[in-house]
Amino acid sequence: MSDSILWYTTRGAGAVTLILLSSVVVLGILGTQRVQSRSWPRFLTTGLHSNLALMTLVFLALHIVTAVVDPFTNLGWAAAFIPFDSYYRTFWLGLGVISFELLLAIIVTSLLRGFIGHRSWRAIHWLTYAVWPIGLVHGMGTGTDTWSAWMLGITCACVAAVALAVVLRISSGAQDPLAVPRAAFRGAVDRREPR
Amino acid sequence: MSVIAQIERAGLLGRGGAAFRTANKWRAVAERSRGNAVIVVNGAEGEPRSMKDRFVMTQRTELVLDGAFVAARELRANRVVLYIGERHAAARDAMLRAVQGRPERERRLVSVALAPARYVAGAEAAAIHFIDEGIATPVNMPPYPVERGVGGAPTLVQNVETLARVALLARGLPAGGTLITLAGAVASPGVLEVDSETTIGEALAGAGGMSEAPRAILVGGYFGRWMETQDAVAIGLAHGNGLGCGVIGVLPASRCPVCEVAGIMRYLASESSAQCGPCFFGLRALADTCTQIANDVSKPEDLSRLHRWANDVRGRGACKHPDGAAIFLSSALDVFARDFANHRHTHALSRTA
Numbered sequence: 103m104s105d106s107i108l109w110y111t112t113r114g115a116g117a118v119t120l121i122l123l124s125s126v127v128v129l130g131i132l133g134t135q136r137v138q139s140r141s142w143p144r145f146l147t148t149g150l151h152s153n154l155a156l157m158t159l160v161f162l163a164l165h166i167v168t169a170v171v172d173p174f175t176n177l178g179w180a181a182a183f184i185p186f187d188s189y190y191r192t193f194w195l196g197l198g199v200i201s202f203e204l205l206l207a208i209i210v211t212s213l214l215r216g217f218i219g220h221r222s223w224r225a226i227h228w229l230t231y232a233v234w235p236i237g238l239v240h241g242m243g244t245g246t247d248t249w250s251a252w253m254l255g256i257t258c259a260c261v262a263a264v265a266l267a268v269v270l271r272i273s274s275g276a277q278d279p280l281a282v283p284r285a286a287f288r289g290a291v292d293r294r295e296p297r
Numbered sequence: 298m299s300v301i302a303q304i305e306r307a308g309l310l311g312r313g314g315a316a317f318r319t320a321n322k323w324r325a326v327a328e329r330s331r332g333n334a335v336i337v338v339n340g341a342e343g344e345p346r347s348m349k350d351r352f353v354m355t356q357r358t359e360l361v362l363d364g365a366f367v368a369a370r371e372l373r374a375n376r377v378v379l380y381i382g383e384r385h386a387a388a389r390d391a392m393l394r395a396v397q398g399r400p401e402r403e404r405r406l407v408s409v410a411l412a413p414a415r416y417v418a419g420a421e422a423a424a425i426h427f428i429d430e431g432i433a434t435p436v437n438m439p440p441y442p443v444e445r446g447v448g449g450a451p452t453l454v455q456n457v458e459t460l461a462r463v464a465l466l467a468r469g470l471p472a473g474g475t476l477i478t479l480a481g482a483v484a485s486p487g488v489l490e491v492d493s494e495t496t497i498g499e500a501l502a503g504a505g506g507m508s509e510a511p512r513a514i515l516v517g518g519y520f521g522r523w524m525e526t527q528d529a530v531a532i533g534l535a536h537g538n539g540l541g542c543g544v545i546g547v548l549p550a551s552r553c554p555v556c557e558v559a560g561i562m563r564y565l566a567s568e569s570s571a572q573c574g575p576c577f578f579g580l581r582a583l584a585d586t587c588t589q590i591a592n593d594v595s596k597p598e599d600l601s602r603l604h605r606w607a608n609d610v611r612g613r614g615a616c617k618h619p620d621g622a623a624i625f626l627s628s629a630l631d632v633f634a635r636d637f638a639n640h641r642h643t644h645a646l647s648r649t650a
Contacts, residue, residue, distance in 0.1 A: 133574070141598070143579065143581070144574065145574055145575040145578040145582065145606075145610065145613070146606075146609065148575060149609055216437050216615060220437075279574070280571050280577060284570070284571040284572060286571070287571050291413040291423075291434060291570075292431060293413060293427070293431050295431075
């Protein structure tokens with residue numbers, strides 16, 4: 103019984119991770135858009151985005167730890183950190199490891215943004231667009247539950263939400279919501295000699 | 298005894314607002330300096346009600362310069378930058394005149410940078426960015442100025458009053474005492490020097506008392522805290538007591554606290570350098586909601602939003618601008634809770650300052 107608890111936890115936490123990660127991606131994209139109202143100012147979107155990302159990491163850790171310690175799968179810790187190292191569903195699991203490590207890099211660099219500077223942070227943050235699809239494919243490929251009605255529903259909803267957000271992002275073009283006020287302020291405190 | 302040891306023993310805290318331990322800052326620069334350190338004499342004074350930095354630059358000019366050159370000697374600096382607010386013409390002239398009277402070996406270290414008259418321009422990181430690149434926006438820390446400041450060299454950015462206190466210490470005099478600026482409903486507003494035993498009530502009495510019945514007192518300027526009058530007057534004027542930049546503002550009972558707070562929040566929101574989203578959008582949302590309450594009838598959901606959002610914006614910027622504004626607002630919501638809950642557009646009180 104305790105063995106199957108671990109196994110169910112792995113699968114459940116995997117599904118929750120997908121939902122959370124998709125929400126994080128959607129919120130991250132919406133954060134660059136003019137999504138706001140009087141009761142929901144824009145800075146709350148970014149706050150929720152980063153808090154949900156940390157929560158994603160918690161469920162992802164649960165997903166990985168329960169998978170590794172489960173005697174049934176007998177994965178071993180190496181398989182959790184080295185891509186394509188597991189005997190079990192080598193390819194699909196390897197995708198999961200890659201996705202996990204990229205996500206970890208994105209979150210760690212976000213927490214250390216002040217140290218590494220905006221430019222490098224942003225470059226690494228773009229990896230999100232790799233993390234999400236790789237993670238999704240990992241789930242569908244490995245997935246014991248892929249074709250169950252509820253998991254199919256979750257997957258479709260996540261894909262639809264992220265796709266919609268990406269379309270919205272692309273159609274609105276490249277825009278930094280702070281560009282105009284930032285330029286105005288910089289202009290006001292700029293005392294360089296005109297060339 | 299070395300100057301740093303004297304500063305340490307006197308327990309001197311920075312007078313720019315953050316009350317950072319001066320000795321720690323000096324030691325950090327001294328450890329890194331290889332004869333290349335830079336001293337930034339910070340007289341930007343962007344705090345709207347503060348006048349004490351201008352006072353010390355015009356009235357105690359030699360002390361400020363003495364302190365700056367003591368720092369230059371002690372920290373083996375090859376550059377002293379006078380960073381003075383561009384609108385503080387009298388202070389600038391006094392400082393420049395005094396520099397002319399210094400010996401050549403000191404004079405050749407000095408250059409002047411005129412700080413744009415904006416709130417964040419006085420922040421250490423903004424001062425360094427301005428001196429290096431001519432744009433007074435705060436940049437990310439670390440690296441801290443003591444590590445890599447002006448031109449990448451270890452840099453001491455020090456408030457002018459702090460430097461004057463150092464000069465007193467270096468002469469073997471006690472550096473105790475504090476310059477404060479009394480503002481608002483005070484019989485004779487302006488700069489006052491007090492010792493750390495003095496209470497705010499005694500300082501106000503020394504300035505001829507309050508000119509009107511007070512409603513509350515703002516301790517520490519726009520990054521400070523509102524307090525009930527009876528609590529504030531009992532506070533001793535020692536740094537580390539939340540004195541901030543030393544502005545003590547008395548709000549008269551004839552003014553509407555909600556309208557006053559809304560006005561200051563709008564100002565602080567407009568002073569965001571718009572580099573970090575949470576600061577720019579967060580402070581704007583807070584200021585807008587305060588203004589909604591000020592212009593209209595208070596709604597419970599507006600109040601709960603203010604409480605929640607004031608916590609949400611803290612720690613979310615590269616500099617401390619959102620934190621200062623949030624502390625100010627939270628204290629206002631606390632002290633003026635009843636005014637915020639029962640505000641009516643058509644109140645009998647006069648609107649704002």
